[in-house]
Amino acid sequence: MTISNTTDRGRTARGERLADWADGRLGVYTLARAHMRKIFPDHWSFMLGEICLYSFVVLVLTGVYLTLFFHPSMNEVVYDGSYAPLNGVSMSEAYSSTLDISFDVRGGLLVRQMHHWAAIVFVAAMFVHMMRHFFTGSYRRPREMNWVFGWLMLVLGMFEGFIGYSLPDDLLSGTGLRFLQGAVLSVPVVGTYLSMFLFGGEFPGGEIVPRFYSVHILLLPGIFVALITAHLILLFHHKHTQWAGPGRENGNAVGMPLLPVYAAKAGGFLFLVTGVLAGLSAVAAVNPVWNYGPYRPDQVSTGAQPDWYMGFAEGLIRVMPGWEVDFAGHTLVLGVLIPLLAFPAVLVLIGVYPFVEAWVTGDAREHHLLDRPRNRPVRTGLGVAWLSLYFCLLAGGGNDIFATRFHLSINTVTWAVRVAVFVVPVVAFAVAKRICLGLQRRDRDKLLHGAETGLIRRLPHGEYVEVHRPLDAAQRHVLGSHEQYRPLDPGPDEDANGLPRRRTRRERLRLRLSHALYGPSSRVAKPTEEEMRRGIGQ
Numbered sequence: 001m002t003i004s005n006t007t008d009r010g011r012t013a014r015g016e017r018l019a020d021w022a023d024g025r026l027g028v029y030t031l032a033r034a035h036m037r038k039i040f041p042d043h044w045s046f047m048l049g050e051i052c053l054y055s056f057v058v059l060v061l062t063g064v065y066l067t068l069f070f071h072p073s074m075n076e077v078v079y080d081g082s083y084a085p086l087n088g089v090s091m092s093e094a095y096s097s098t099l100d101i102s103f104d105v106r107g108g109l110l111v112r113q114m115h116h117w118a119a120i121v122f123v124a125a126m127f128v129h130m131m132r133h134f135f136t137g138s139y140r141r142p143r144e145m146n147w148v149f150g151w152l153m154l155v156l157g158m159f160e161g162f163i164g165y166s167l168p169d170d171l172l173s174g175t176g177l178r179f180l181q182g183a184v185l186s187v188p189v190v191g192t193y194l195s196m197f198l199f200g201g202e203f204p205g206g207e208i209v210p211r212f213y214s215v216h217i218l219l220l221p222g223i224f225v226a227l228i229t230a231h232l233i234l235l236f237h238h239k240h241t242q243w244a245g246p247g248r249e250n251g252n253a254v255g256m257p258l259l260p261v262y263a264a265k266a267g268g269f270l271f272l273v274t275g276v277l278a279g280l281s282a283v284a285a286v287n288p289v290w291n292y293g294p295y296r297p298d299q300v301s302t303g304a305q306p307d308w309y310m311g312f313a314e315g316l317i318r319v320m321p322g323w324e325v326d327f328a329g330h331t332l333v334l335g336v337l338i339p340l341l342a343f344p345a346v347l348v349l350i351g352v353y354p355f356v357e358a359w360v361t362g363d364a365r366e367h368h369l370l371d372r373p374r375n376r377p378v379r380t381g382l383g384v385a386w387l388s389l390y391f392c393l394l395a396g397g398g399n400d401i402f403a404t405r406f407h408l409s410i411n412t413v414t415w416a417v418r419v420a421v422f423v424v425p426v427v428a429f430a431v432a433k434r435i436c437l438g439l440q441r442r443d444r445d446k447l448l449h450g451a452e453t454g455l456i457r458r459l460p461h462g463e464y465v466e467v468h469r470p471l472d473a474a475q476r477h478v479l480g481s482h483e484q485y486r487p488l489d490p491g492p493d494e495d496a497n498g499l500p501r502r503r504t505r506r507e508r509l510r511l512r513l514s515h516a517l518y519g520p521s522s523r524v525a526k527p528t529e530e531e532m533r534r535g536i537g538q
Helices: 007-026 028-035 044-067 093-103 108-136 144-164 171-185 191-199 208-237 258-283 308-319 334-361 377-396 399-405 410-449 473-480 505-518 529-537
Strands: 076-078 090-092 325-327 330-332 451-458 464-469
Touching: 044 108, 044 208, 044 258, 076 093, 090 093, 093 108, 108 144, 108 258, 108 308, 108 334, 108 377, 144 208, 144 308, 144 334, 171 191, 171 308, 171 334, 191 208, 308 334, 308 377, 308 399, 308 410, 334 377, 334 505, 377 399, 377 410, 377 505, 399 410, 410 473, 410 529
Parallel strands: none
Antiparallel strands: 076 090, 325 330, 451 464
16 A cells, blocks of 8 residues: 655655765765764863854855955046045045945945954954964864964965055055065065065055955955865864863863854854944044055055954064165165064974973973963963063054154154063063962862861960861862872983983973973972871861
8 A cells, every 4th residue: 555645744755865975975974973073171261262263254244245345456447426625636446446446336335344343353353252262272283284374364364455455545454565565676696686676666556456356355365264164174073172171181071062052153153243344344444544644655545554353564674663674786774674583483493382391301292281381480480471572562563652642752762662572571470370380289289178168267376367167179270180290200310331321402491481381480399298298187
């Protein structure tokens, strides 16, 4: 007897057949079983990476909309649009189309500001996200490549932002391009040729905007998509990092499954980030190009400042003395060339640190538990020192703004930044390290005597003591489960024949770095089980 299916069952059957067809060709069932129930630990700091991803999504969507109306041409036209103060003014097509987007395209100004704010948040979120990884040590094996991918995205994001706000060809962006040309010209021997090639002739040339446009919408976004895809694939491949706690080990992950819990939260967070960017764009103006006017090589906008992520590069130029030397018939503009070399050096310092640490420790184990920054005082101090250097140079990039706003001499501000570049990172390192050691001592006291309750008790003989509350198992685990590295053992000073052992410079450097990172001055010893029993008993 044949039983006919109902309409609903027919639809279900067709859906199942479609799913089976897709699985036979794409393996969707296998992928779903392997990854859809993947566990993600829950902590607010893990959301920083999602802000980066969702900001990039907003950048792509708004960027696609803007490309429909933007004309990347430096051909000269006479403006005749809705912004009356510039009517009759000669300008490039790029600047004219930017004005049209802002005043004549429905929703154009909101979308344009969302694009700019998303770029600022994107780079800022990557910056903070990378610092979170640095201070918690999540870059260790097996995540070294993910660290490299993230570092590359941060560097490329800075240049992508610079190229993006150079496209409108307004007076502010033109000033930034003049800054770029000065840096290119400082390259010995070939600087002039590089400038002519880049700008298509004498500055400002007629090719820089269309060339930057191609790089901005094609080359760098394609690299970003590839890096983000690789970043996410490795994130799924490795177990997610997690904070120490009861039941959490290097071999497991404790949290929520991707479906349905984490996916629902992530989807809601996408709409939240988009909404915040839209609200920010609606109430806070950013890059009002109509106030600057079209670019003219003989003019400079008042208080010209790049977006914050390129401010430290400008600070390097502004605080560097204007040194010039003649060498082999060429003039070396050291006042620009040295900052041009220091700019990537500042970024490389933070990029290569994980590999230096791995070489010093020789630790080849996999690490899935995060460090509390206080338990790695030297690493934390180095990170704070790098941040202080970055922000000192950022302040140097706005030395004219500080001088005018606080009624100071610009020479005084410049010299203060010059001194701060060498002094502040050293002081910041020392202070951060001492704070970490102090926090370690407080954790040791808690493990030995319990948490302070604020209650004072008078003993029979008249002494006043504070009552301490014993810690529970979870608190003891968080405070005392971390691993404390020991510096490398230098071994005997003599070889098997009784002769003085000769070490290479590489070996001596590794020993010094090991003692600097993990020597007795960089840690407070955890209490032993006997000390804890004795301390709690008291």
